[in-house]
Amino acid sequence: MREIPGRRRRLLSRRSDGRPELISAALTFATQWQWPVLPGVAPDRQGRARCQCPDPDCTVPGAHPLDPGLLAATTDERMVRWWWTNRPAAPIILATGGRAPCAVSMPAAAAARALTALDRMGMRLGPVVASPDRWAILVKPYSMEQLGELLYAKDFVPGSLRFHGTGGYLALPPSETGAGQIRWERAPLPGSATPWVPDVEAVVDAAVDALTRTGVSAPEF
Numbered sequence: 001m002r003e004i005p006g007r008r009r010r011l012l013s014r015r016s017d018g019r020p021e022l023i024s025a026a027l028t029f030a031t032q033w034q035w036p037v038l039p040g041v042a043p044d045r046q047g048r049a050r051c052q053c054p055d056p057d058c059t060v061p062g063a064h065p066l067d068p069g070l071l072a073a074t075t076d077e078r079m080v081r082w083w084w085t086n087r088p089a090a091p092i093i094l095a096t097g098g099r100a101p102c103a104v105s106m107p108a109a110a111a112a113r114a115l116t117a118l119d120r121m122g123m124r125l126g127p128v129v130a131s132p133d134r135w136a137i138l139v140k141p142y143s144m145e146q147l148g149e150l151l152y153a154k155d156f157v158p159g160s161l162r163f164h165g166t167g168g169y170l171a172l173p174p175s176e177t178g179a180g181q182i183r184w185e186r187a188p189l190p191g192s193a194t195p196w197v198p199d200v201e202a203v204v205d206a207a208v209d210a211l212t213r214t215g216v217s218a219p220e221f
Contacts, residue, residue, distance in 0.1 A: 030076070131182050
């Protein structure tokens with residue numbers, strides 16, 4: 001089903017206090033869309049930008065798996081329900097690749113300008129996940145060989161681009177991480193089947209072209 005650019009849609013039900021239901025979201029991803037998920041490490045309650053993991057210099061606070069590890073990601077309804085019943089505030093972590101989409105991410109300011117350019121070029125995009133500091137465009141699964149050949153053919157690839165492929169992960173809405181709230185910048189249609197996502201070649205080609213032609217400057221982090 002075609003995604004509608006420029007419009008944000010509510011995907012998941014909300015509690016009476018207005019907060020998204022993480023368990024409902026996790027079950028949607030796992031059982032309806034067959035995306036393997038697992039709980040992430042919640043941000044440190046004493047310092048929102050810190051992580052509860054053992055690494056004091058964690059660069060993705062709250063937005064990564066710890067216990068269980070990434071290999072435990074599953075689509076099993078009973079396991080997902082058990083995890084979020086016992087850890088109701090845990091961020092939802094997608095294990096990218098395989099049965100799940102991969103992603104290409106950029107710093108938020110650059111991504112906003114790049115998406116505008118991509119829309120003007122007529123590029124069809126699927127869901128886009130946004131945190132306060134980075135946005136991620138979901139794409140079809142790709143291999144490291146495929147990505148390597150794609151990047152090798154480029155004269156220039158912005159260092160601010162980040163690739164979430166097989167063996168990688170990505171926090172999904174409506175998670176709360178150390179970087180802040182994770183949300184949909186471009187949301188899948190409510191009640192739709194597994195969301196359509198574009199090929200990585202099309203996204204990288206268009207993103208590199210857009211970032212280059214529009215003069216987007218982004219820090220390399």
